[in-house]
Amino acid sequence: MNDPRELALGLYDDVLQGKPLDGALGRIATALGAQTGFITRLPMQHGRPAAAMDFTRHRIRAEPMEDYSAHWMHLDPRVGVVDWGREGVYNFARLLPRHRFEESAFWREWGRQMEPCFHTVNVIVAEKDDVVAALALHRPPDAEPFDDQDEAFLTALYPHLRQALLAQSRLAGIERQADLREAGLDAVPQGVAVFDAAGGMRHANRVLEKMAAQRDGLALGPEGLLPSDATALANARYALRLALAVAEGRIRLLPDGMHFAIPRPSGRSPFLVQTVPRRDGANGRAAGAVMVVTDTAARRLPSALTLQRVLGLTPAEADLAAALAGGRTLAQQALKRQVSRETLKTHLATIRRKTGCRRQSDLVALVLRLGD
The missing domain is CATH 3.30.450.20 (PAS domain)
Known part of the structure; x- marks a missing residue:
């Protein structure tokens, strides 16, 4: 069996390089003689997992994992015998009699037809009263159950596995927030x-x-x-x-x-x-x-009537605000209206007072935001 320290270094290296943990999961499974395994995040509801998500898989196809999360997890007797609020290593050979698992509807109707995930050991990582991640490793029915030596190996690896899973979960959360912002x-x-x-x-x-x-x-x-x-x-x-x-x-x-x-x-x-x-x-x-x-060339400007209603402007003030937002200058508007620039400056000062805009550029930005 591999040295837990070597596997720990591999875990940290994968996290620091931003790699998925598939390789590390495979190395842990091989060290324990497990045929299959997965790492997943588990949102909790009433103290039990409500779903499984963000799977990292070792020799398990994606389709069974998605089917398990959506339809079969709540029927899995292994879920009901774990204290999901307590971190650590769980060997189901100690927690769940073999006959009870074999007789369950979960195993008879679905489990044995899918991946041979019979003998199971779980590692639970929790933070702030919510399960962040779980590692599950499996052996087929005809193999030996996980024993004391296997548990001791995972217990020695546990602190490093916990840090790696929490770090990956936090980094994934940051990336999701960045994706949402973008x-x-x-x-x-x-x-x-x-x-x-x-x-x-x-x-x-x-x-x-x-x-x-x-x-x-x-x-x-x-x-x-x-x-x-x-x-x-x-x-x-x-x-x-x-x-x-x-x-x-x-x-x-x-x-x-x-x-x-x-x-x-x-x-x-x-x-x-x-x-x-x-x-x-x-x-x-x-x-x-x-x-x-x-x-401004691609934006559709709001009508003067809209500016009157929304900003409380007079028809003349609304017409001037729309013209400025459209890129025209005070001089151009003065020439068009046959009035002095000073008169339009007075109108502009009144518009800024009504709208709370300190600058003409602020007024233009406000008007443009009211457009389609």
């Missing part, structure tokens, strides 16, 4: 770039990748947004530095310069970019920054 960002209609505290771009959602694929004044690189316009590129870098400074607490108030436009060689309306600091909600430390990019 899926959520992909559902946002604007382009989104997420930066870490050092200013490196960690994620660009699909909308932003599609904007860059247009090759119309905007590209993406490891350092983030790369406008083809030199001024816009300088503005992007400056806005990111400001946001990181706010996130780190070096600047107390949100400064000007965190919003900018990216001109487009095609002549279409520019990309509008809003930059915001990002902090870790758990400890309040700086986490980086986020840039939200709006393609």
Whole structure:
């Protein structure tokens, strides 16, 4: 039988390299003369496993495991004799008489027709009153049951196996959270770039990748947004530095310069970019920054009537807000309406007061969010 320390080193090596534990499971099974085995996470309900998930398998096909979890687990007599809240090694040769298992509906109707998982030893790993993982190893009916030597071997391996299974479970949880965050960002209609505290771009959602694929004044690189316009590129870098400074607490108030436009060689309306600091909600430390990019040419602007109803604007104010969100300037609107720019500046100040927007760029972002 192998040295438990050698198997422990293999477990840690697989976890550190991000490998699945199939290889480690196979080595443990071979050391114990087990024919089959699996590792699974077990969500609990009323103190018993409600399902099995995220299987790591050794010589067991996926289909029986899925069928077991969905339809047969609750009939398995082995489930009922384990104290699932207590960690350790469980040898079912001691806990469940052989005749009782052979006579069970589980074995007669399903188990013996599938994999020969008869003699069984389980290793239970729990944390915070919830089972995180379980290792199960099996021998066929005509083999010898697991004995004291096998239990002692698993008991010696247990501390290392526990650490490896908990580490893998936590890493999987982090990956699932990251997947959910990325899926959520992909559902946002604007382009989104997420930066870490050092200013490196960690994620660009699909909308932003599609904007860059247009090759119309905007590209993406490891350092983030790369406008083809030199001024816009300088503005992007400056806005990111400001946001990181706010996130780190070096600047107390949100400064000007965190919003900018990216001109487009095609002549279409520019990309509008809003930059915001990002902090870790758990400890309040700086986490980086986020840039939200709006393609005004692709967005359908809300009607002036919608702006009147939602923002409480007058018809003239709503018309001006919609025009600014559409990329037109105060000078263009003054010429169109045959009024002075000062008059429109007064209207704009009233609009900002009604909407709570400190800057024109904030107002534009608000109006665009009301669009389809």
